[in-house]
Amino acid sequence: MITIYDIAEKAGVSAMTVSRVINNTGRISEETRKRVRKVMEELHYIPNALARSLVSQKTHLISLLITDITNPFYTTLARGAEDAAKKAGYRLLFANSDEDYAKEKDYVDMILSTRVDGVLFAPAGDHSHDNLLQLQKHQIPFVVLDREIPGIDADVVLGDSKEGARNLVEHLIALGHQRIALVNGTQDVSTARLRYLGYNEAHRLNGLALDDSLVIHRGYRDFHDDSALDGLLQLDDPPTAIFAANNMLAVGVIQSLRHRGLQVPGDMSVVCFDDFGPAGAINPFLTVAAQPAYQFGQLGMQLLIERIEGESSDASRRVMLPSELIVRSSTQPPS
Amino acid sequence: MITIYDIAEKAGVSAMTVSRVINNTGRISEETRKRVRKVMEELHYIPNALARSLVSQKTHLISLLITDITNPFYTTLARGAEDAAKKAGYRLLFANSDEDYAKEKDYVDMILSTRVDGVLFAPAGDHSHDNLLQLQKHQIPFVVLDREIPGIDADVVLGDSKEGARNLVEHLIALGHQRIALVNGTQDVSTARLRYLGYNEAHRLNGLALDDSLVIHRGYRDFHDDSALDGLLQLDDPPTAIFAANNMLAVGVIQSLRHRGLQVPGDMSVVCFDDFGPAGAINPFLTVAAQPAYQFGQLGMQLLIERIEGESSDASRRVMLPSELIVRSSTQPPS
DNA sequence: CTGTTAGCGCGTTCAC
């Protein structure tokens, strides 16, 4: 590996002068500057970011901790984050928690020892509290994405889950559905709670009774649980429509229905939160509340970088992004 | 920030002893070991990976350079890479080149200065040659993914593009199609060349004439180019089926057809390479040659880590993964 | 079993 000392020697100057040339700092005569530059090129010199970081206490590394890159929502979010990071000269360290608190903790430990400059954190749920606290304790700036964590005061970028859910359910009600099931996430996740509230509100505002037997809970990633629907379908008065609280749950719901020989929307209307990225464009099918995933990442990254570079006030900021109801062909009036 | 010296002082030992305790190296009395451990916990000590890397010349960082995380193929590949990396104690630095050689070069420079231990490299195309060479020159181990680069001798994980393409086209021929268009990637990409060869071979083996006016080229990401299809559709003898060389091109093709009021498969059959991840499960529609994307990442990462840790021979390895023809509803006999 | 010395590659501080 070639260092500033190699350059210095060959250029007949001190290492310090080389360092100054690299960083454009201090006063250097044009002559020596050129000479140093030339040697640097001849030797294919590349600054060692490690050594530099050790001195400057800045790594220009940001950790993106999400639950699953395979979910199109997070895929697009990640892309927004990366673009914003690149623009500001940061690189992205990337990790999937799989909605698993223990795995999340593992990554937080890694993050801490890696000395990243900040963390873009899409938490698994309320119990991420301790992991977030860990970051705070070590003064690592972070921005929380998608899910609000009680007891954590930080910049946060959220979707309007309640409003989005209400829109989705009201769309179903407008079509004439009265028995609408909710396949929700677990209650330790703020978005699941809010989507439930939106579901409730839609019922209340439209004079529909609530029936808890129509509501079931699954982890946002547990879409393979094929038996989950049995309870709903075997009710005396089964639902005519299902609201899946996120896109992965919708995949599971639709596959389960298909296995049982039920048609969407013929036998059952289905809607969900979150769209499906470019793939969704192929055969627009599912009626969804689409969130601006790219903006989640981009905006979150901007807030984070402002924090890191100390350009923001102390007060924590809270951004709420709207979702858009996109009506497609997975919904129709009940038969 | 608290360091081994802080620990050492409070525990009444030297920094070296602390270091030994941390790394479980050398002989330490159980007594002092416990004392040091206790102080480390009290002070919430976290080793500084930066300093450690500067000494050891190992960062435990691997760079994943792909063209676009938004493409479901790379999404799943990334997930496979991450899982394999985590298992071996490496973290992932992640970058999108957007099939753009200049952007790719930017990232290679970043990679070089970051001193990653290795690179998992899905190149933009043949001209990535120079970027790869740059890595070689600096002795950074890498594994090439998905696209073979002429003149670069390295471990590589490929899909069987020719075979997959042949299967797809033969499926169309079996349905009775005789005029089959190919919307291909640009010719500086090995997969595009091979998919063209497979397309050719299918024609030859089935006694069908080739017609170059049925073949057009687009960048794998240029699926927004709505006018691309005009030439094909305005032929005297237009195609009855289209083979899109990857999933993103298929999205563009189908959207273009839709804008023109053409139905798939009613007016035009469509097939493509690469599936659509979990989203594709919702409403299985497109007939595809599905590649084992997760394995691309997982296997590639394994090969890379073997290289990094010096467990592999000098000869470079070449893994070819088969694709699977999945017939769905985007194809039917010509009308 | 434990400590001292030196150095990884670079930038800050001060002196000239």
Place this chain on the structure above:
DNA sequence: GTGAACGCGCTAACAG
């Protein structure tokens, strides 16, 4: 304008 000395946090090599 330029350089010497020191330190960032840690570990390898050697000493005791």
